[in-house]
Amino acid sequence: MEQTYRPVLRRAGRARKGMWETRLKKFPDMHIPIEDIIAEGDKVVCRNLWRGTDRDSGKKIQFGGIVIWRIARGKIAERWAYLEPPKST
Numbered sequence: 867m868e869q870t871y872r873p874v875l876r877r878a879g880r881a882r883k884g885m886w887e888t889r890l891k892k893f894p895d896m897h898i899p900i901e902d903i904i905a906e907g908d909k910v911v912c913r914n915l916w917r918g919t920d921r922d923s924g925k926k927i928q929f930g931g932i933v934i935w936r937i938a939r940g941k942i943a944e945r946w947a948y949l950e951p952p953k954s955t
Contacts, residue, residue, distance in 0.1 A: 891921065892920060892921055892922070893918030893919060893920060893921065893927075894918075894919075894921055895918055895919050896916065896917070896918035897916075897917050897918070898914045898915070898916050898917075898931075899914060899915050899917070900912060900913070900914050901913045901914055901915055901930075908936055908937050908938065909934055909935065909936050909937070910934070910935045910937065911932065911933070911934050912932070912933045912934075912935075913930070913931070913932050914930070914931050914932075914933070915928060915929075915930050915931075916928060916929050916930070916931060916949070916952075917955075925954060926954065926955045927952040927953065927954060927955065928952070928953060928955050929949060929950040929951065929952040929953060930949075930950045931947060931948060931949040931950065932947070932948045933945065933946070933947045933948075934946045934947075
């Protein structure tokens, strides 16, 4: 079963919201399927695959990513992320 994360803008901070709005304008069909999600102790790790089509060129891209969140008192206390350079598909 493939789960897909679609960015939600209403909770993002102003700078992050602007970043997502720019990305979604350039790649309006952006989808981020979750490949793995693992939780242990106070950390959650998510491995995902970003896929989208450039609105201007029609070029399809994809790249992988990993995000680690540290949870404290039921909220995200820290976040680390790694994204591969985009590849044409």
